[in-house]
Amino acid sequence: MLFQDRRDDAVAELTIIGMMSGTSGDGVDAALIRTDGVRVSWHGPWLNLPYDQGLRAALAEAMQRAAVLAADAHRDAAIAALGRSLTLKHVEAVRQLLAEAGLKREDVDLIGFHGQTLFHKPAAGITVQIGDGALLARETGIDVVHDFRSADVAAGGQGAPLAPLYHQALALSDNISAPFAFLNLGGVGNLTWIDPAEGGQILAFDTGPGNGLIDDWCARHFGEACDRDGRHAARGQIDHDVLRRMLADPWLDLPPPKSLDRHN
Secondary structure (H helix, E strand, O other): OOOOOOOOOOOOOEEEEEEEOOOOOOEEEEEEEEEOOOOEEEEEEEEEEEOOHHHHHHHHHHHHHHHHHHHHHHHOHHHHHHHHHHHHHHHHHHHHHHHHHOOOHHHOOEEEEOOEEEEEEHHHOEEEEEOOHHHHHHHHOOOEEEOHHHHHHHOOOOOOOOHHHHHHHHHHHOOOOOOEEEEEEOOEEEEEEEOHHHOOOEEEEEEEEOHHHHHHHHHHHHOOOOOHHHHHHHHOOOOHHHHHHHHOOHHHHOOOOOOOOOOO
């Protein structure tokens, strides 16, 4: 993937709602942008719509179930039903964002719908995604592009992380010329490195577990969704024996490209 201006002046800019439900499984983010597919010319309103406790619990259970079912997970009725519930939550987010932005559906050209990753094992050619793009399109009246990971995994790629494509667009939009890195800490962490002087090639990969571990720990011990403001972590101490064992995991020494499932 090259860091270069591939824009054709004949390509019109589109107003797009980007939607993301990450590996933390705690809610859906929705944001309005205007882009020609290479650069971002406008960042509009955004929102986060948290999942209620019932949906969070159902997602956590589905992730465990999908890890067992693997490639057969899409045949599971409970997982299919959850995909519908998750999609309807995205419909709610679109409607709320449009209302807050004072826009109509006709003002938006496209929705980018990531869906939800339940299980991800690209080395075996498996990634389990839920979310119904056709349902989202019907309910919102806006065209939808969705299921970004599956085709890349089927072609032998990692299917993740996806954020580097947006990082590249931000760099082009701001005319950044120095080497730079983006660190994105979701349920799983990922890093993007771009050096324009080296032809602008992107180096991007998952770095290891992110907030997923502390989220699960807080849910188990305190009944809380996350360690808000780092209160629990600030009172703790590093267990160096545990840390050494975790850092000795062979996955960390693998060269990129590489990606992780939340429950690796």
